[in-house]
Amino acid sequence: MACGVIIVMMSSFAPVKDTFTPAEQQQISIETPGLFSRSNAFSVDFGALGSNEYSFPLPVGKAELEGGNANLRITTKKGDVVKAMFDGVVRFSRKDGKFGNVIVIRHSNGLETVYGDNAENLVKVGQSVKAGQSIAIVGGREGRVFCTFAIMVNGGRINPETLIELASHRLRKQEVIFRKSGNRIAVAVSRKEKAEEKGYTASNPNTTNRLDLRKLKEHEWAYPLPGCKVISDYGYRGRRMHTGVDLKTKPNDKIYAAFDGEVTMSCLYHGYGNYIIIRHPNGLETHYSHQSRNYVRKGQKVKAGEVIGLTGRTGRATTAHLHFEAVFRGKRFNPSQLFNHATKQLRPHTLVVKGGAVKAEK
Numbered sequence: 001m002a003c004g005v006i007i008v009m010m011s012s013f014a015p016v017k018d019t020f021t022p023a024e025q026q027q028i029s030i031e032t033p034g035l036f037s038r039s040n041a042f043s044v045d046f047g048a049l050g051s052n053e054y055s056f057p058l059p060v061g062k063a064e065l066e067g068g069n070a071n072l073r074i075t076t077k078k079g080d081v082v083k084a085m086f087d088g089v090v091r092f093s094r095k096d097g098k099f100g101n102v103i104v105i106r107h108s109n110g111l112e113t114v115y116g117d118n119a120e121n122l123v124k125v126g127q128s129v130k131a132g133q134s135i136a137i138v139g140g141r142e143g144r145v146f147c148t149f150a151i152m153v154n155g156g157r158i159n160p161e162t163l164i165e166l167a168s169h170r171l172r173k174q175e176v177i178f179r180k181s182g183n184r185i186a187v188a189v190s191r192k193e194k195a196e197e198k199g200y201t202a203s204n205p206n207t208t209n210r211l212d213l214r215k216l217k218e219h220e221w222a223y224p225l226p227g228c229k230v231i232s233d234y235g236y237r238g239r240r241m242h243t244g245v246d247l248k249t250k251p252n253d254k255i256y257a258a259f260d261g262e263v264t265m266s267c268l269y270h271g272y273g274n275y276i277i278i279r280h281p282n283g284l285e286t287h288y289s290h291q292s293r294n295y296v297r298k299g300q301k302v303k304a305g306e307v308i309g310l311t312g313r314t315g316r317a318t319t320a321h322l323h324f325e326a327v328f329r330g331k332r333f334n335p336s337q338l339f340n341h342a343t344k345q346l347r348p349h350t351l352v353v354k355g356g357a358v359k360a361e362k
């Protein structure tokens, strides 16, 4: 198999509407209209969220799973306020038989979050909320103070621990695939994140933390898309992280391997479309996506300057381009620290991993 996961993903969601049907306002568990209309699966990259795009509902609370791992009971002290987990729109805010005052928020990432047993709901149906915004005063039952919290996909509850580390309250930095399978939702962590976690170092313990790009000879490197211009740089676009640089020439243009190495992935991969990862013996890893064609297979050895694919717009792309990512010793970094995209030359400096990030040294 070239790749573990082959699903054509839903590219993006329409913004959440602020009007809801009477049924949506009266039932906690209800299908999300259109969620699986274009594909039977979608993915959310939780690693790409900025720090202000996520909040644990009760930051000082203690979280335990209950209800067959469908709910979290987050215990805290009286008077605490419950926070929205992600940005979204309130779909449901009323008293429910079992969980007292309940709020359900619909998020543009396709999920819904549920906050029950509140003493008082502070938001109304149709109201837009931001991650971390106060939405309720915590309540509870039988003398205990807690919020009953759940995460839903298409009306079905998923185990919150799949997404959140209960002890630290942190969101796991991973891409998660939600797939409709009959009436159920299957949840899987994408393999790419696992591969990245392992990074380069695991299989190459002899590489050093430093790479002097000036020492590379002419035949040891190649600019991946000669003649291109940069149409989108690496870094934050508003609150969204762009994890690579977008390079554009024309459709079906040749893409070259940046260095010698081994192809560790070549397949259709979610929003990236046709995706290639090459692992290089110098400690780098380069990623290429949106190709119209991939010419290499997993396990294949390639030389710097070898054609590996053609530019395209597969996956989440509005124009034919190359989305190029650079990783050094398992850490993703700005490809402009590797190449000068104006001159198409390697940068005359040394890449160093310091404090968990890739830095350039003269």
Ligand SMILES: [Zn+2]
Binding pocket: 232, 242, 244, 245, 246, 322, 323, 324
């Ligand atoms: Zn891109």
